[in-house]
Structures are given as C-alpha cells and as structure tokens.
Amino acid sequence: MSDQRHDGQHTGDDKAPGEKDETESVSAAIRGYAIGFGLAAILTIASFWAQGTGLIYGPGVPVALVALAAAQMGVHLVFFLHVTSGPDNTNNVMALAFGVLIVALVMVGSLWIMAHLNHNLMPMSAAMEMGR
Amino acid sequence: MSAHAAQHGDPNKLGHGERSSSELGPAPKRIVVAYGFWIFLLSDFIMFAAFFAAYAVLSSETAGGPAGRDLFDLPLVQWETAILLLSSFACGMAGIATMVRHHVWFQVSMAATALLGAGFLALELYEFTHLIGEGAGPGRSAFLSSFFALVGLHGVHVALGLIWLTTMMAQVWSKGFREDISRRIACFALFWHALDIIWVALFTVVYLLGVRS
Numbered sequence: 441m442s443d444q445r446h447d448g449q450h451t452g453d454d455k456a457p458g459e460k461d462e463t464e465s466v467s468a469a470i471r472g473y474a475i476g477f478g479l480a481a482i483l484t485i486a487s488f489w490a491q492g493t494g495l496i497y498g499p500g501v502p503v504a505l506v507a508l509a510a511a512q513m514g515v516h517l518v519f520f521l522h523v524t525s526g527p528d529n530t531n532n533v534m535a536l537a538f539g540v541l542i543v544a545l546v547m548v549g550s551l552w553i554m555a556h557l558n559h560n561l562m563p564m565s566a567a568m569e570m571g572r
Numbered sequence: 573m574s575a576h577a578a579q580h581g582d583p584n585k586l587g588h589g590e591r592s593s594s595e596l597g598p599a600p601k602r603i604v605v606a607y608g609f610w611i612f613l614l615s616d617f618i619m620f621a622a623f624f625a626a627y628a629v630l631s632s633e634t635a636g637g638p639a640g641r642d643l644f645d646l647p648l649v650q651w652e653t654a655i656l657l658l659s660s661f662a663c664g665m666a667g668i669a670t671m672v673r674h675h676v677w678f679q680v681s682m683a684a685t686a687l688l689g690a691g692f693l694a695l696e697l698y699e700f701t702h703l704i705g706e707g708a709g710p711g712r713s714a715f716l717s718s719f720f721a722l723v724g725l726h727g728v729h730v731a732l733g734l735i736w737l738t739t740m741m742a743q744v745w746s747k748g749f750r751e752d753i754s755r756r757i758a759c760f761a762l763f764w765h766a767l768d769i770i771w772v773a774l775f776t777v778v779y780l781l782g783v784r785s
Contacts, residue, residue: 454599454603455603456602456603456605456606456607456758457606457607457609457610457762458606458610458667458758458761458762458765459602459603459606459758460667460668460671466668466671466672469668469671470665470668473661473664473665473668474661476661476664477657477660477661480657481654481657484653484654484657484772487775487776487780488646488650488780491646491780491783491784492646501784502781502784505776505780505781506776508776509772509773509776509777512772513769513772513773516660516765516768516769516772517769520660520664520765520768521762521765521766521769531607532607532610535607535610535611535614536610536614538614539614539615539617539618542618542621543617543618543621546618546621546622546625547621547624547625547628549625550625550626550628550629551625551628551629554629
C-alpha cells in the first residue's frame, strides 16, 4: 500500500489546521505569505482611513469598518492559517463554523438582551426618586 | 488505490472511495495534534467573544468619566497593528524554515517574531500606564474595566506566546527539528496567527468604533 507509512499510519486525505500544501515550493510559500501580508496591510490602512475620512456617509462608517475587519480576518485565515474550502480541509472548516456560531450567539445575544434591559428598566435616577 | 490517485481523484469523493477513511487507520499524529490545538483556539475565541460582549455592552457606561474618544491614541494603535502584522509574517517565515529544516533561517525569523511581539507589548504597557496615570485606570468606570480586561487579556496571550516562542527557539537549538518539536512549532504558529486575528477584531471594535461613538 503506497499510502501506508512505515509507522502504520495513513497519510490521509486531510490537512492539519495551518498545514501548507507540501508540494508547494519554498518561493511559492513565501509568495503566499507576502500576498497575505500585502492584502492585510491594505485592509488595515483602509480601516484606519475609513475611520478618519469625511468622504463616507457617517452612519455607514461602522458598517464599512466591520466589513473591512471581516475581510481581513478572512485574509488571515486563508493566507496565514491556510484554512481553505478544499475537501482536505472539511474538518477544520466545520470546527471553525461551529466556533463562529457560538461567538455570534454570545455577541449578538448579549447585545440584544442588554439593549432590551436598558430600554425596559427605569433609569437609575428615577428609581432613586421613587425610593424617597 | 494509490495515494496519488486518492489525492488527485474526484475531490468531492475523498473518503468515499474503495476504502473508507475508518479502514485507513488512525490519522497521523501531526494532524491529530494540530486539530486538537485548533479546537482549543476556537474555544479561546469563544472566551474572547465573552470579553468582547462585555465590552460592547459596557462601552457607553463611563460613569461621568472619560469615554473612548477622549482617551484613545490612534497613531499608537496603528503602530501596534503594523508591528503585530509584521510579527505574524515573520512567524510564517519561521514556519517555512521548519518545513525545509533550515536552522539559521528559523532562528532569525523566530527572533524577529519575538522582538516585534515584545515591541507590541511594550507599546501596550506604555498605553496602559499612560491611561492609569491620567486617572483612567480600570477602577474608574465600567467602560474602562471592560476595556482593560479585553485588551489586557489579549496582551496576556501575547506574553504567554513570547514565552512559548523562546522555548521553541531553545528546543530547536538544542535538539533540532525533531518530529515532536515540529508539531509544537506548528501549534505555536497557529496560536500566533490567531492572536493577530483577535487583534483585528480588537482594533476595529475597541479603537476605531470607540473613537467615533
């Protein structure tokens, strides 16, 4: 069996998280990191620019900032952590998707509940008035 | 079925060929270890999500004290971001050096990663001492408590990463690129890149959105 190694373990169809393509040459690997670095730098500069500029409609700026941050996280995942949509990465992507789900539930759930509480509870000053 | 055919056959049928993946035996340790560490990192992200949620809920509760727009120094944050991104790139170079087992290249890139990481920590410590000196310490308001907790948690991760990084340099120096040491380097690289991803969320949510509100 050519896919059995001497230690009895198969080389497998899967990639470990962060694992690069082994057939890739060193120069191609460096180029991959350089592209990722360039894209991340552009997105970072765009974020800081979008924050300071008056060119974007004010209420749209937070949306732009969140979109740029999400794009940059994607760039980091693909070029630095080598998470791809390939079939050898299915397990890594499924775990990541579950993590993102929990992160979204914690964030959105907290903000949602706390906003409702803030809205429905009496302001502290009014509560103190009533206690008198 | 040869490994070659398995790798280059129909990509949508991997693991559904003549031999199921359970018949192939256990996955190589390299994959098991990195996958386990990946699960840990995702749980770390969930912990950070709780701190982010606390910050997002409390960011307007300044108790009459200074708000983000009065405190945050964006040029400093720009430097921190640039340094951490360069550090991530240097860590990637160390990963390639591990792949080709090149000692000098590895030690130089890891040293660059460490210096940049230490520079990031120094800037963050400067920011913290500066804020506390201005009377905007973690005890001032709920906003500042959650700010110091969130940014400080990231800083603690970077500090632990620096200890891990120097340990890896020493292990490669004395023992070379052994199988187990290469696995630890792979996990460290995952950790370091993940910290950079968290910093992206952090500078956007805390600093860029903070100076606007």
